[in-house]
Amino acid sequence: MTRFGYGIDATLARDVRRAGGAPAWFEQQLTSPGSFPDGAADAVRRWWPDLDRRASDLWQRQVQEVRGGWQVMEDYGRWLLVRRIRTRRPVLEKMTEFWEAMLHVPVSGDAHFTWRVDYGDTVRRHALGRFDELLTATTTHPAMLIFLSAATSTKRAPNENLGRELLELHTLGAGNYDEDDVKASARILTGHHVDLWESWKASYVKEDHATGKVRVKGFTHTNRKADGREVTREYLRYLAHHPLTAQHVCERLATKFVRDDPPRSLVKRLAKVYLKNDTAIVPVLRALAASKEFRSSAGDKLRDPGEDVVATYRALGVEVGRPSRNDSASNAILWQASRLGLTPHAWPRPDGTPVTDRVWASPSRALGSMDLHYSMAGGWWPSEGIRYRTPRAWVSSKKPVRFEDLVDAVSRDLLHRPASKRLVQTATIATGCKAREKIDRDHALYQWGFPRLLAAVLDSPDHLAC
Structure with a gap:
């Protein structure tokens, strides 16, 4: 899949x-x-x-x-x-x-x-x-x-x-x-x-x-x-x-x-x-x-720029509307792919877009992907003609949830797989939360830090690799 x-x-x-x-x-x-x-x-x-x-x-x-x-x-x-x-x-x-x-x-x-x-x-x-x-x-x-x-x-x-x-x-x-x-x-x-x-x-x-x-x-x-x-x-x-x-x-x-x-x-x-x-x-x-x-090769391939952009939109469940102005999300999505290295079928030579990972496995590509994931996790850009989900989708107002369980819920939602120990550890470093810390809607993570959690999941090999 x-x-x-x-x-x-x-x-x-x-x-x-x-x-x-x-x-x-x-x-x-x-x-x-x-x-x-x-x-x-x-x-x-x-x-x-x-x-x-x-x-x-x-x-x-x-x-x-x-x-x-x-x-x-x-x-x-x-x-x-x-x-x-x-x-x-x-x-x-x-x-x-x-x-x-x-x-x-x-x-x-x-x-x-x-x-x-x-x-x-x-x-x-x-x-x-x-x-x-x-x-x-x-x-x-x-x-x-x-x-x-x-x-x-x-x-x-x-x-x-x-x-x-x-x-x-x-x-x-x-x-x-x-x-x-x-x-x-x-x-x-x-x-x-x-x-x-x-x-x-x-x-x-x-x-x-x-x-x-x-x-x-x-x-x-x-x-x-x-x-x-x-x-x-x-x-x-x-x-x-x-x-x-x-x-x-x-x-x-x-x-x-x-x-x-x-x-x-x-x-x-x-x-x-x-x-x-x-x-x-x-x-x-x-x-x-x-x-x-x-x-036996599951997880061994790296998504190319276009695949990363599309997979990020799909994972976050954002809704993109018809372009009404120049910076509408349905227009800006092309610039997002370009910033990662390539827009669809723009490879200038007759040999076509490469299918090998090494072309895309560079520090600049990694930094570009991190920037993409964080800006979309926060719903900051693109911001026109697009609807993002809010932390409300993952944090119930009825009772607190342990941070490690929240990471698992986000992983199952975005990646459709349970969170690994490595992902939970990464998320704790990214957010400053402890694994067993209780999270509710009054918590700082919900109030302003949730993009860091989403970005940590999207930056993981579970998302970048396929």
Whole structure:
């Protein structure tokens, strides 16, 4: 639930119980996510209307200085973060994020921003489907074509950017191809076109396709027809089914969801499942979650900046409303992620947001997380368009409670697990309270010190790790 989601909250815990336990819930999330109504998450899309404008309209609004592309992309990041707070389909959400990072088109870009929201929607539709279909949909998508210079690649001047990154980052992996493969890959992909700076329409221009025999690794094709779309589909299907792609995809999955150095034996087992099931993603995730390596890695992964922000909102049970001013919480949430190191899909290089912990395990990140947790524990910032719970939620007015029992209650509420001895000890240091000290609504902890207790719980490995 923590590894394949964004933090446990009351709604998620209830869904798991209703499903009959975590394994049954996970299976339902994989095979029928639609059985979890997600109206609250779907509704936030309307908060940022630019997300549903056509590419040409977005461009004209930028040219006319109505709203810049960078502002639209900020809204996209905000929408993703708020959606992740609200969703009841965290596995679908997490896999959409995973593929958007692997098949990366950064949100920064003066041209591809016009198609970037549609690109994310495309990934979401295929996130729990088959990788060969996902690869075809993303490789030929206008956002990818623009970002990697394939939108204007022609037989007279084939651009190698997409052909190369397709091999290195999206399928076979670094070191598993040569320059002849790159050249042939680029020629296969010629013909796909986007009308830059004018209509922004995507099309296929047969006159621009480079015909003639092509060879990439074990893939060969006569490539005689001017319309090369069939060759492209066959080529992408070949790459998706290649054993090296199976290894590459499954290693990234195991790195993200198991540990930074996943055992080769696990990767090989997952790759075998991937190939046996015609590149279907669900059987691979099912096998990964059932593996002994996955189960023994509990608590070993560090949440990245976006995951930390979302999990903190979910743990505290805060309610975020529609943005009404610039500093509304639904806007400020993007700045919170940025202060921790990265806003959604803003990684500038083609290799996408890293899935290894070492990128985020720095002193500055730790201090940033502590600042985030403390400011939200106190309800100090953001303060507009947001509703925080107060100490009243944990301290009964009827009778005093021992501090160690209060820590346990807060831990069970925020983290859905009992407080460890280490957490109780940490909380006593953070607040100055003794373990058996009695706490009521007249106590200083309730009156002004409660944020220190909440922050101590959120700063713990039980929250930062998953």
